[in-house]
Amino acid sequence: MEKIRGLLLKDLFVFKNYRKNIIFSMIVFVMVILLGSLSYDMVFTGITLFLLVFGLNSLSTFSYDENSEVDKYLLSLPLTRKEVVVGKYLFAFLNSFLILILGFIISVGSSTIVSGRIIDISKVLKNSMLLFTAVSYLLCINIPCIYKWGMEKGRMQAAILPVFIVFALGVIYFTLMILFPNIFNDSFLKMIYDISFILCIILNILMYYISFMISFNIYQNKDL
Amino acid sequence: MYNLEVEHLEKNYDDFKLDDINIKLPKGKIIGLIGENGSGKTTTIKAILNLINIDKGSIKIFNKDYKDVSHEDIGVVLDDSFFSNVLKIDDINILMKHFYKRWDEILFYKYVEEYKLPRDVSIKKFSSGMKMKLKVICALCHKAHLLILDEATNGLDPVFRYEILDLFSKFVENKDNSIFISSHITSDLEHIADYIIFIDNGKIILDIKKKELFKRFGIVDVDIEDFKNIDNSYYLKYLKYKDIYKLLIDDKDKFLEKYSNYKIKEINIEELMLMFLKGESEHGKD
Numbered sequence: 001m002e003k004i005r006g007l008l009l010k011d012l013f014v015f016k017n018y019r020k021n022i023i024f025s026m027i028v029f030v031m032v033i034l035l036g037s038l039s040y041d042m043v044f045t046g047i048t049l050f051l052l053v054f055g056l057n058s059l060s061t062f063s064y065d066e067n068s069e070v071d072k073y074l075l076s077l078p079l080t081r082k083e084v085v086v087g088k089y090l091f092a093f094l095n096s097f098l099i100l101i102l103g104f105i106i107s108v109g110s111s112t113i114v115s116g117r118i119i120d121i122s123k124v125l126k127n128s129m130l131l132f133t134a135v136s137y138l139l140c141i142n143i144p145c146i147y148k149w150g151m152e153k154g155r156m157q158a159a160i161l162p163v164f165i166v167f168a169l170g171v172i173y174f175t176l177m178i179l180f181p182n183i184f185n186d187s188f189l190k191m192i193y194d195i196s197f198i199l200c201i202i203l204n205i206l207m208y209y210i211s212f213m214i215s216f217n218i219y220q221n222k223d224l
Numbered sequence: 225m226y227n228l229e230v231e232h233l234e235k236n237y238d239d240f241k242l243d244d245i246n247i248k249l250p251k252g253k254i255i256g257l258i259g260e261n262g263s264g265k266t267t268t269i270k271a272i273l274n275l276i277n278i279d280k281g282s283i284k285i286f287n288k289d290y291k292d293v294s295h296e297d298i299g300v301v302l303d304d305s306f307f308s309n310v311l312k313i314d315d316i317n318i319l320m321k322h323f324y325k326r327w328d329e330i331l332f333y334k335y336v337e338e339y340k341l342p343r344d345v346s347i348k349k350f351s352s353g354m355k356m357k358l359k360v361i362c363a364l365c366h367k368a369h370l371l372i373l374d375e376a377t378n379g380l381d382p383v384f385r386y387e388i389l390d391l392f393s394k395f396v397e398n399k400d401n402s403i404f405i406s407s408h409i410t411s412d413l414e415h416i417a418d419y420i421i422f423i424d425n426g427k428i429i430l431d432i433k434k435k436e437l438f439k440r441f442g443i444v445d446v447d448i449e450d451f452k453n454i455d456n457s458y459y460l461k462y463l464k465y466k467d468i469y470k471l472l473i474d475d476k477d478k479f480l481e482k483y484s485n486y487k488i489k490e491i492n493i494e495e496l497m498l499m500f501l502k503g504e505s506e507h508g509k510d
Binding site for chain 1: 270273274275276277294295296298300302304305306307308309310311315318319321322323324325346372
């Protein structure tokens with residue numbers, strides 16, 4: 001655990017390097033959310049903004065690692081390949097999760113305090129979890145691609161892959177809708193939405209597990 | 225007995241092959257690995273550190289298979305790899321405390337002070353020499369028993385090089401410790417190495433005790449007439465330089481027995497490397 005903590009700190013120190021940019025961007029977003037809350041319901045927009053802009057930030061640490069060929073050095077220390085990959089996933093997860101919480105607090109807080117709106121917390125939680133799952137989905141595709149092809153090529157591959165997967169899933173769902181219209185209809189979607197919070201948690205665990213196993217297998221056999 | 229044993233190591237790339245590498249590094253000794261750029265020095269080190277998958281052979285560190293050995297007891301300097309450039313010295317100290325059980329923070333900062341490394345700037349602002357100093361310090365501050373150093377004296381000024389070489393010599397005063405160091409600054413190895421391994425094009429072409437090397441090898445400068453008269457079985461290679469022929473003698477006693485009127489000059493490792501790489505073995509006397 002001590003070593004994993006060290007790996008998390010390693011990436012945190014990289015973040016520290018551009019903390020001014022992060023803090024400045026966050027202040028701008030908070031201002032936008034606060035001002036927007038005066039006229040509109042900014043809860044969902046606020047959380048979306050935070051997650052999309054900051055939730056994928058952890059991927060930039062790969063770039064810093066690549067520039068200094070950090071991985072070679074890390075593996076010359078008493079660290080295993082598994083620990084290095086676990087460190088990266090944990091950092092990506094914790095970063096997006098903390099951003100979700102921050103976005104949630106700021107957006108909900110500004111809506112309730114500034115505009116005095118009554119928030120449907122259950123709906124906000126469900127939507128937040130859906131957004132968080134979308135970010136996890138992007139992370140879980142990006143990380144193995146970066147391990148496989150490196151930062152530059154990997155990010156390009158990872159930009160195309162999610163679209164194909166979503167398209168494929170869409171095709172499957174519409175096919176099912178045509179084949180079994182009594183099952184796959186609006187009430188099915190509503191039922192899915194009702195249990196989406198739990199479904200998202202399960203989906204997150206599955207995606208992270210599968211993605212981790214793919215990345216670990218790539219990294220295990222990689223010549224550095 | 226040995227801190228590092230490499231047997232019949234092979235690694236194939238499309239355009240390069242590391243072929244039948246054998247290394248035995250006894251405790252208390254230093255092996256210097258020399259060779260041109262691209263000769264396979266770094267690939268050998270990467271294989272030892274399990275950074276690349278090997279195709280054949282075996283590697284043992286501290287008498288255990290290299291894949292089962294924790295790097296807790298190994299100090300490493302890699303020429304082209306370190307922590308991210310945006311980190312500062314204090315960040316690195318914190319990380320090392322997490323990674324090494326025996327990280328000696330006091331010793332680390334003692335070296336940092338001694339070698340005047342600035343703590344308030346990120347290492348991207350360091351000169352290449354300062355960065356190398358930091359890498360060497362990191363390798364020395366966790367009570368390792370084996371140092372694996374890839375071009376660890378690169379970019380260092382002569383004074384610090386001298387100090388570092390002194391540190392390395394002191395390191396092996398503990399008879400449990402050993403150093404495997406690759407360098408193209410051959411004079412460094414002349415000072416500290418007990419054994420010299422010369423690698424060329426992925427193959428070891430010379431593996432010898434340093435003392436034996438200086439005892440056996442030498443250089444004889446001759447003119448064209450003498451060159452024609454000397455039997456080519458008495459020297460290993462020759463190199464024509466202006467009107468002078470430099471002959472690489474690999475058995476001084478044998479040569480002097482036959483040609484006692486010639487003076488054999490002492491050779492240094494750089495000359496030896498040059499003769500091996502650029503010298504010719506057929507002199508075409510016909």
